[in-house]
Amino acid sequence: MKILVINGSPKAEASDTMHATRAFLAGMNEAAPQETEVIHLIDQRIGFCRGCFSCWKNEGKCIQNDDMRLILEKIPDFELLLFSFPLLCHGRPALLQLFYERMLPLSRVESEKFGEQYDHLDRMDFTRLRYLMICGLGFPVISHNAEPAIEQFKLAFPEDHTILMVPESPLFHSPELEAVTRPRLELIRQAGAQYGATGSIESTLTEAILSPMIPEEKYISMLPELIE
């Protein structure tokens, strides 16, 4: 499968979430060899969407000639868009918001109601494309924290989406906590292997990955050390 990893963490390769993403991809590769390209959004020159709708008036051509042009051109070559990002202020990082807005040329002005949701029609046939979100959380729980990011992803990609939330993700960057993080990365690797083999992840596994690695109260008391 051809996979495009879109890394929305401003920390690029040093991202906590990317530890989970690399484990997931290792699992996918065990299921079947994958062809993966990673884009660190922080390293790209991507301007804000100007909201001019030129792309809708000019058959998908954006007025801005920046790195997004090449990315948009190659998206149809992929079968999986894997969005790897930290939860920031309960939602997706600004870098990723920018990316989503600049994806507008991939749709057309014409809209339809699909079920309960109005959406614009795709400019090309994207039916073979799947969408996966791996989101690292600083807090130990989703509730009253990550709901906006989950809802945004479902609304953006109502078709074939899979969501993997990874709480307490700052633990991944502490080598001395490897005894705690290794088993969790192993579960994430298993999730990748399942996804690579079947296209989905069993809910028991997703829930196991959602459970805190360190009990909530203890983890919260460790947070100041974790950002050292």
Ligand SMILES: Cc1cc2nc3c(=O)[nH]c(=O)nc-3n(C[C@H](O)[C@H](O)[C@H](O)COP(=O)(O)O)c2cc1C
């Ligand atoms: C500006 C900012 C806002 C954040 N907001 C949240 C939040 O709303 N909820 C949460 O669980 N973690 C939040 N975090 C913590 C990050 O999600 C956490 O540090 C994560 O491990 C960073 O992942 P990364 O290294 O992949 O960027 C925030 C961090 C920053 C810097």
